Amino acid sequence: MTTDVKAIPNPVVDDTLIAQYLAENPDFFEHHPQLLKQLSLRHQERGAVSLVERQQQVLRQRIMQLEEEITDLMVTARRNEELFRAYSDLYVALLACTHLAEVMDALQETFSTQLNMPALSLKFFDSPIELDEQFTFAADTHKKLLSKRFQSANVYLGRLTEDEKKLLFPNEPIASVALILLGDKGELGMLAIGNHDAGHFEPAMDTLLVRQLQALLTKILPPLLAHQASYQAQSDDA
Known part of the structure; x- marks a missing residue:
């Protein structure tokens, strides 16, 4: 009489189990x-x-x-x-700063001289005073730029089209920019900072410093413009 004995299958040991065992027993080789x-x-x-x-x-x-x-x-x-x-x-x-020219000089000193940014542009949308051409847009040329680049935020970091670059930096081959709207609702104007490196300004960059600058310019520029408007009015009366 014979008794059937079920064969016990050999356990399957693969690389994963071995690796897991060694990881759980780092002193194995000791x-x-x-x-x-x-x-x-x-x-x-x-x-x-x-x-x-x-x-x-x-x-x-x-x-x-x-x-x-x-x-x-x-x-x-x-x-x-x-x-x-x-x-x-x-x-x-x-x-x-007590005059708009001083504001521009301070911005140029920081971005052009200290931070090696090759281009800087400060533009106003509706100013109470007559400004030099460098501070204004021709007619409504900027409105398309505003609607395209500022749909959900008042700061834009990245690249521009050739037409947009010519609008802000007509004499400089800029590859990436930081565009900062000024004013409580972005109604005052725009500060544009340009760089030759296409990867210098990227949408994923932190905006803490530029937003602090944005807040400061929003506070100091309106009184400066109002002061200059008053000065121009007095000069015209005289």
Whole structure:
């Protein structure tokens, strides 16, 4: 008489289970040091190397990667500090301005000289005073730009069409811009900052500093324009 015995299937062990076990038991090779001598890994340049050598190489590569990341973070931090100092100095200078020309000089000093921005444009939509041509748009040429670039926000970062660039920077080959509407509802005017690098201003960039500048200009420009309007009226009466 024979008894049937069901065969017990061999458990399936795949790479995933092995990797999971080793991850959960990082001291495995401490308890089985003889395995380290038997294991070898293929290296693209050096052929077969021991597990210890391969671990050392991976660690060296990781250290180099971390050093590069730290260097990039230090460069970014230094750049952010320079930007913060430049904007802080600009805020102080703008608060001391008594004429529109001084405002433009302060903006030029910061963006053109300190931050190496090759182009800057300050335009007003409806001004109570007669302004130089550089501060105004011809007729209604800007309205299409406004409707296209400011549908949901009063700050635009990115690229422009050739016609839009010529409207703001007719003599400069600008590739990317920061456009900032001025006024509580964007009714006062626009500050445009241009750069030759197409990737310098991107929509995903943080806008904290430019929004602070926007708020400050919105506060200081109307009184300056009103003061100049009063001065012009007195000059005309005289």
